[in-house]
Every structure is written in C-alpha cells, then in structure tokens.
Amino acid sequence: MTASLSSPVGTQLRAWRERRRLSQLELAIEADVSTRHLSFVETGRSRPSREMVLHLAERLDVPLRDRNHLLLAAGYAPAFREGGLDSPPLAPVAAAVRQVLKGHEPYPAVVHNVRGDLLDANASAGLFLSTVAPHLLRPPVNTLRVSLHPEGMAPRIVNLPQWRRHLLDRLRRHVAGTADPAISALYEEVAAYPGGESAEEPDPGTEVAVPLVYRHDGRELRFVSIVATFGAPLDVTVSELAIEAFYPADEETAKVLRDQAPV
Incomplete structure (x- = not known):
C-alpha cells in the first residue's frame, strides 16, 4: 500500500506499518498500545497526540524526514530541523x-x-x-x-x-x-x-x-x-x-x- 504526503496521518501510518510487514497486533504489542486504539488511529476515528505519532514512527523506524510529514498530517509542527550542511x-x-x-x-x-x-x-x-x-x-x-x-x-x-x-x-x-x-x-x-x-x-x-x-x-x-x-x-x-x-x-x-x- 502507498500513501501520499497529503493523506491523513492514519492512512500514512497504516502504509508504514504495511511497508514494515507488521500486523496491527504486532505493532500494538511493539508500541505497547491497544489494537483498538491503533485501529482507530489508522481509520481516522481517533486523532493521535503528537507524542503518539512520534512513538509509532519510532517503532516503525520511519526516517526523520517522514516523521515530520506524519506530524504535519496530524496537525502538528515538525519535530526535526532540516538545515543545509553549510548552515x-x-x-x-x-x-x-x-x-x-x-x-x-x-x-x-x-x-x-x-x-x-x-x-x-x-x-x-x-x-x-x-x-x-x-x-x-x-x-x-x-x-x-x-x-x-x-x-x-x-x-x-x-x-x-x-x-x-x-x-x-x-x-x-x-x-x-x-x-x-x-x-x-x-x-x-x-x-x-x-x-x-x-x-x-x-x-x-x-x-x-x-x-x-x-x-x-x-x-x-x-x-x-x-x-x-x-x-x-x-x-x-x-x-x-x-x-x-x-x-x-x-x-x-x-x-x-x-x-x-x-x-
């Protein structure tokens, strides 16, 4: 499954989970959250907190650039700075x-x-x-x-x-x-x-x-x-x-x- 950067945060998180070949249960256990809450996040029935977005992104080994994209999709400011090597x-x-x-x-x-x-x-x-x-x-x-x-x-x-x-x-x-x-x-x-x-x-x-x-x-x-x-x-x-x-x-x-x- 693929998800564009304009997709809702839940859709993007589900795409990352499937990219990592994890089931909802496996990710829920790894992230220490309930499968019900994870399902609600992925389907858009629940808006994840900033901390939850970062927590799930870390467990999914999402690159920092894409963690910022997830935060923006959830309505939060990026967490990771991006500067030129000459900055x-x-x-x-x-x-x-x-x-x-x-x-x-x-x-x-x-x-x-x-x-x-x-x-x-x-x-x-x-x-x-x-x-x-x-x-x-x-x-x-x-x-x-x-x-x-x-x-x-x-x-x-x-x-x-x-x-x-x-x-x-x-x-x-x-x-x-x-x-x-x-x-x-x-x-x-x-x-x-x-x-x-x-x-x-x-x-x-x-x-x-x-x-x-x-x-x-x-x-x-x-x-x-x-x-x-x-x-x-x-x-x-x-x-x-x-x-x-x-x-x-x-x-x-x-x-x-x-x-x-x-x-």
Missing part, C-alpha cells in the same frame, strides 16, 4: 565531515545523502571523475548517475555488473526504507542503464566484500568501500548523510594513490 547549526557536523575527508587522503572519499546527491568530496575523489561527461558533473551531482551512466565511470569499471548490482541493491533498500518518490524514480532511472549483463557470477568465496575495480592510466585499481553514518541524529540533513570512504584493496593500488598524492 550555522550544522557547522560542527560540516567540520567533522571535512576532517574525515581530509584525513582519508590520499584515498578517495565522498559525502552523499540518501538520494545519492554529492555534498562534498576530498581531492583524491577526482580520480573517479577525470573522464566523466561534463553534463553529469553539473550541480546537483548524483553519485549513482556518475557511477553507472554510460558516460560516467561505468566504462572504466572493470567489474561493472557486480558493482552495479551492489549499488542497485543498496538503492533498493533505500526505496524500501523510505517513502521518497525521488528515490524510487532514481532507482528506475539508473536500473535502466546498460551494464548489468555478466557471463559469469563472482565466486563469493574469493572476496570479503564487493570490490570496485577501476581502470586508471592503464592500471586496474582495486578498492573496498566503507559507508559511515551519524549516530542518533536529530536533524533531517544529518540523518541522511553518509561518508563513503574507498580503501585500496591491494598494495599496488595503495602505491599508485600515494605516488599521485600532492606533495
């Missing part, structure tokens, strides 16, 4: 992010949100962008498009079918975990890009994680990536931030990156 309240967050990016040199690292929009990057990330078509680098830059578009990084990704599957699986989880139509539209777009054909599947016993194998200056560089998020965020922007750091998966890659680092 004064988020200055400590921005400083921490830039420190992580700088500290990761000479290895690539980028910052993006849940929709894949590129928010920041260190100088070493330019390694991936040198042959990307200019139209893909016009703001707002989207890391999924840059990675998988035929005029982006895709022609230089040696294991494109595996890396593509990895990125699409991650994006599919975001689609399932949010109610953001922009993420669903992005998934449909990038899933339609070519490059998913593979004559053979990788042996899962030979890798500990899906590597990114990238051709650069005649060499095949191998990376593994780690995605870090902020714990216990109370701001929508912060809750959607992810720092993706790429580490060399072999000594040859590490040496190339160290040799290319500015003195």
Whole structure:
C-alpha cells in the first residue's frame, strides 16, 4: 500500500506499518498500545497526540524526514530541523565531515545523502571523475548517475555488473526504507542503464566484500568501500548523510594513490 504526503496521518501510518510487514497486533504489542486504539488511529476515528505519532514512527523506524510529514498530517509542527550542511547549526557536523575527508587522503572519499546527491568530496575523489561527461558533473551531482551512466565511470569499471548490482541493491533498500518518490524514480532511472549483463557470477568465496575495480592510466585499481553514518541524529540533513570512504584493496593500488598524492 502507498500513501501520499497529503493523506491523513492514519492512512500514512497504516502504509508504514504495511511497508514494515507488521500486523496491527504486532505493532500494538511493539508500541505497547491497544489494537483498538491503533485501529482507530489508522481509520481516522481517533486523532493521535503528537507524542503518539512520534512513538509509532519510532517503532516503525520511519526516517526523520517522514516523521515530520506524519506530524504535519496530524496537525502538528515538525519535530526535526532540516538545515543545509553549510548552515550555522550544522557547522560542527560540516567540520567533522571535512576532517574525515581530509584525513582519508590520499584515498578517495565522498559525502552523499540518501538520494545519492554529492555534498562534498576530498581531492583524491577526482580520480573517479577525470573522464566523466561534463553534463553529469553539473550541480546537483548524483553519485549513482556518475557511477553507472554510460558516460560516467561505468566504462572504466572493470567489474561493472557486480558493482552495479551492489549499488542497485543498496538503492533498493533505500526505496524500501523510505517513502521518497525521488528515490524510487532514481532507482528506475539508473536500473535502466546498460551494464548489468555478466557471463559469469563472482565466486563469493574469493572476496570479503564487493570490490570496485577501476581502470586508471592503464592500471586496474582495486578498492573496498566503507559507508559511515551519524549516530542518533536529530536533524533531517544529518540523518541522511553518509561518508563513503574507498580503501585500496591491494598494495599496488595503495602505491599508485600515494605516488599521485600532492606533495
């Protein structure tokens, strides 16, 4: 079931419950409320308090952006601020992010949100962008498009079918975990890009994680990536931030990156 942002709060809560594959009884037990009251909330026979909306949203693991939508639908003010990464309240967050990016040199690292929009990057990330078509680098830059578009990084990704599957699986989880139509539209777009054909599947016993194998200056560089998020965020922007750091998966890659680092 889907519900638009203009739907009553009960309809939206029911959609979230069904998205999480919970029955009314299961959610009622989890939230410590009666099934009768939950049913009345979902059908609009009872207007939930602000506290009840937040309580149910927490139990349903609703993203902060969508918790604000639920509150607005119930007639309450949003509970979670949303500021730009360059806004004064988020200055400590921005400083921490830039420190992580700088500290990761000479290895690539980028910052993006849940929709894949590129928010920041260190100088070493330019390694991936040198042959990307200019139209893909016009703001707002989207890391999924840059990675998988035929005029982006895709022609230089040696294991494109595996890396593509990895990125699409991650994006599919975001689609399932949010109610953001922009993420669903992005998934449909990038899933339609070519490059998913593979004559053979990788042996899962030979890798500990899906590597990114990238051709650069005649060499095949191998990376593994780690995605870090902020714990216990109370701001929508912060809750959607992810720092993706790429580490060399072999000594040859590490040496190339160290040799290319500015003195």
